[in-house]
Amino acid sequence: MLQEVSVTLALMIVLTFSATSCANDQLVYPLDVAVGPNEEVYIADRKLPGIWKVVDGKLEVFVKASKTFRTPLNAVRCVTVDSDGTVYVGDSSTREVYAIGEDRKPLPLSDGHIGIASDLLIDGDRLIVSDLETQRIWSLPKTGGEVQELAVIAGVRGLAHSSEGELVCVTTLEDPVRKIADDQTVSVIISGRPFEMPHHCVIAENEIFIADNYAGGIWKADLSGDTPPELIRSGAPLQKPVGICRFREGFLVADPHAREIFVLPSGEGEVTRLIKSE
Incomplete structure (x- = not known):
């Protein structure tokens, strides 16, 4: 019995290590992709958690988030990139849309107003967000602020x-x-x-x-x-x-x-x- 328990524990450790290793060096569950102004590619990976970046075909972690639910970028579903290189991300775990600049720190924009952001679109100085939870399309300033309803x-x-x-x-x-x-x-x-x-x-x-x-x-x-x-x-x-x-x-x-x-x-x-x- 003790031997069986030891084998089971060893297998769990191996599987956990493998999953962690996978998340560190290859895509896990990519849901969206966007191209920056210099052809750098950003990938929203639902199970990284966080954002990947690809430059010249090489994959690297752009922002690594926590695996703790309701922390920023824990469950990213969509990504888009502005002409100035700012990355915008929709995260269902915190009901939020974030802007990520050169410091790579996610800045919340909607004060938790967005439920499940499924896609993002840049529209001049505003962002357009499709929200699966509230069944609405929203608009908000790229710098953050009041969210306006565009369609139900x-x-x-x-x-x-x-x-x-x-x-x-x-x-x-x-x-x-x-x-x-x-x-x-x-x-x-x-x-x-x-x-x-x-x-x-x-x-x-x-x-x-x-x-x-x-x-x-x-x-x-x-x-x-x-x-x-x-x-x-x-x-x-x-x-x-x-x-x-x-x-x-x-x-x-x-x-x-x-x-x-x-x-x-x-x-x-x-x-x-x-x-x-x-």
């Missing part, structure tokens, strides 16, 4: 600006792609239920690209709504993509099940891994 829409996981600067959102509900006008009226761009589980999105010219976790791939759709969406990438190496952003002429995709950030070319080229193996 459940299930919004993706935000983007059209080429004309219009706010576009992607929801898991029926009529998944919608536009929010300046007067806060909401109109449908893509109707029905063409996607399985849409997450983040990005717009290039008049086309929207959407990561679909259940479909295991990336959709492309015309924002005019004249043609049905097309699943342009699916299958290996993609598994369950969630985050997507522009990168050079193509895209970066965060896939938590593959534990990878993939580089997708804009055309028919090969899907590759962003992070170089040692």
Whole structure:
């Protein structure tokens, strides 16, 4: 009996060490990805906890957070980067959005007003946040302050600006792609239920690209709504993509099940891994 207990304890120690080691040198559960002004890449990893940074294909910890729940950056879900290099992060463990500057210290912006931030979008001197908990899209100053309601829409996981600067959102509900006008009226761009589980999105010219976790791939759709969406990438190496952003002429995709950030070319080229193996 004592021998069995000793073996069990030894196995637990090995597993704990392995999990810690994994979190220190490779992605664990990446949900979102963003590109900085000098092509440095930031990754929101739900189970790091904290934020990764990739420069020239090399992975490093940008901010390491505590594993204690309700501490800053314990459960990050989304990330975006401003033109000045400021990193903005949504953290569900503290119901907050943070700004991270050169000192790498997270500065809270909403006084705990945001529940589960699923995506972030920079809009001039403001941030736009989709909130799965309150079923709303919020706006707040990038420096922090009063939070304003833009729309009441459940299930919004993706935000983007059209080429004309219009706010576009992607929801898991029926009529998944919608536009929010300046007067806060909401109109449908893509109707029905063409996607399985849409997450983040990005717009290039008049086309929207959407990561679909259940479909295991990336959709492309015309924002005019004249043609049905097309699943342009699916299958290996993609598994369950969630985050997507522009990168050079193509895209970066965060896939938590593959534990990878993939580089997708804009055309028919090969899907590759962003992070170089040692």
